[in-house]
Amino acid sequence: MSLLTRLFGEKKKTAAIAKERLQLIIAREHVDGKSSPDFLPALQKELLDVISKYVKIAPEDIKVQLERQDNLEILEVNIILNETSSSRAQ
């Protein structure tokens, strides 16, 4: 061991690094497994049904997507109302 590492403390043990990496990857894979985007089409259809009760809307006017940033998940729903229907809704 070099004098420098002796002076500034030991390097992190590799087992600790392994544990940390596994904690992250396992947590992430659990999230992927559970909220796999296969429910998105169903969600989109149900949203369409509900909104259609009040506003005339085409299926392609609803966009549903799941985005992931680090350990944050964002469910993004975009609903575009065209001119006539939006004026009716107001």
Place this chain on the structure above:
Amino acid sequence: MRIVVVTSGKGGVGKTTTSAAFASGLALRGFKTAVIDFDVGLRNLDLIMGCERRVVYDFVNVVQGEAKLTQALIKDKHVDTLHILPASQTKDKDALTEEGVEKVIKELEAMGFDYVVCDSPAGIERGALMALLFADEAIVVTNPEVSSVRDSDRILGILQSKSRRAIEGRDPVKEHLLVTRYSAKRVEEGEMLSYKDIQELLRVPLLGVIPESDAVLHASNQGVPAIHLKGTDVAEAYADVVSRFLGEDKPLRFVSYEKPSLIKRIFGGT
């Protein structure tokens, strides 16, 4: 009858070694036990059990109705109450069907077997899925190493979604963690994940820890299940595993490392 799958996701972690030792241990306790090799195309349980020259018919022959189960079962040469059902070496890996496997398992039950140990192939494909499909309990074999731990996590997810128990909404498969190829010395030195780390990551009750040992190679060289190598730490660790599986309270062994004292280091000694 209880069906126990020995699985891991990753290859080479000790599934077949464990299946052979564990099934032998159950049989030594007097339970009528069958151990089935699900690794169609790459059979190895017969070699580990030392019965490779007595294989005439195999699992796939029975599933496809080409042989009777009684013709394909091989009686173990060490323990009377143990029988081996070898995998096919030549057939396609898709030769195992759900109905076929179910038929064999029902027949084993009718023959009065207490335990069926299913030795799963690596991976998450058909053979592995068939091995875990009917399981009541699962032994997840894991090495203290990142890829093995991750694959074990994956296979646990599959047990919880694709086993018959999961599909039919019955009580879930009872999971056990078995850490193999463990080096207490390297754990002590911070070079290897500890069994506590692995348990914390996978959140499965620990069934045992099998130390890394030369005895495992000696056992496979001779075709003798490791549990029979009297006096070795591996044999004792597997015997403990069987005891714990049967509900007995056995403290963990071979998990701590004593640093050799200065005097020992200077003057040698074992």
